[in-house]
Amino acid sequence: MGTFRFNPVVLFVVFSLACMSRESTPAAAEEPPVEVAKIQRIQIEHLVPKPNFVGKTPTVMQWTAAEGADSYAVSVENEIEIPVFDQEEIKGTSIPWPKEARVDPGTYYWRIVGLKAGRLIADSGRAAFVVMEP
Numbered sequence: 001m002g003t004f005r006f007n008p009v010v011l012f013v014v015f016s017l018a019c020m021s022r023e024s025t026p027a028a029a030e031e032p033p034v035e036v037a038k039i040q041r042i043q044i045e046h047l048v049p050k051p052n053f054v055g056k057t058p059t060v061m062q063w064t065a066a067e068g069a070d071s072y073a074v075s076v077e078n079e080i081e082i083p084v085f086d087q088e089e090i091k092g093t094s095i096p097w098p099k100e101a102r103v104d105p106g107t108y109y110w111r112i113v114g115l116k117a118g119r120l121i122a123d124s125g126r127a128a129f130v131v132m133e134p
Contacts, residue, residue, distance in 0.1 A: 042066050042122035044112050048094075051127035057103055058129070061110065062094035066122035069114030079107040105133045 048062040049055075061074060071091055076084040085101040107130050114122030 042068070042114065044072075044114055044122050044124035046110065046112070046124060046127040049110075049127075049129040051129070053129040055130075055132060057131050058097050060094055060096055063112045063124060065093050066114030068116050068121055070117065071115045073113050073115065074110065076101070076108055076110045078103075079109075081109075084108060103131050105131050 043064070044066045045064040047064060048060055049058045061076075063072070066072075071089050072093070073086070073088040074090060074095060075086045078084055084103060085098050087095060087098070107128055109126040109128050111126050112124040113120055
C-alpha cells in the first residue's frame, strides 16, 4: 500500500474556507462578549516596583486602587512560574515585602487582582521586575 501524501496548498485552502464560513455565520456574530472584557475596564496599575524595574528586592509593593474593590490579592512568581508568595484579603493598596519571601537575583512577575465581595472585578496583568545582586 502506498504512503498517503497531502498537498499543503490544498490543506491551507480548505482550512481557510472553513474559517471564513464560521466567521460569516450569524451565530458567530451574535456571541456575547467574554466576561474578561468587563474586568479589563477597571485598571490596576503597578506603582512600586514599576514594571521592568531593575534593582534590589523591593521593600514594598504598591498599586493604584480599583474602583469598587473591597480587597486585593497579590501574587509574585519567579521566571519559571514558581510562586514566591501570595497574599489575599489585603484591604489597602500596598503591602510590605514579606521577610520570609527571600529571592535570588533574577526576573520576577507580580500581579494584583481587585475583589468585591470575593468576586474578581479588576486585574493588573503581570508586570516584570528584576532583582540584581546586592
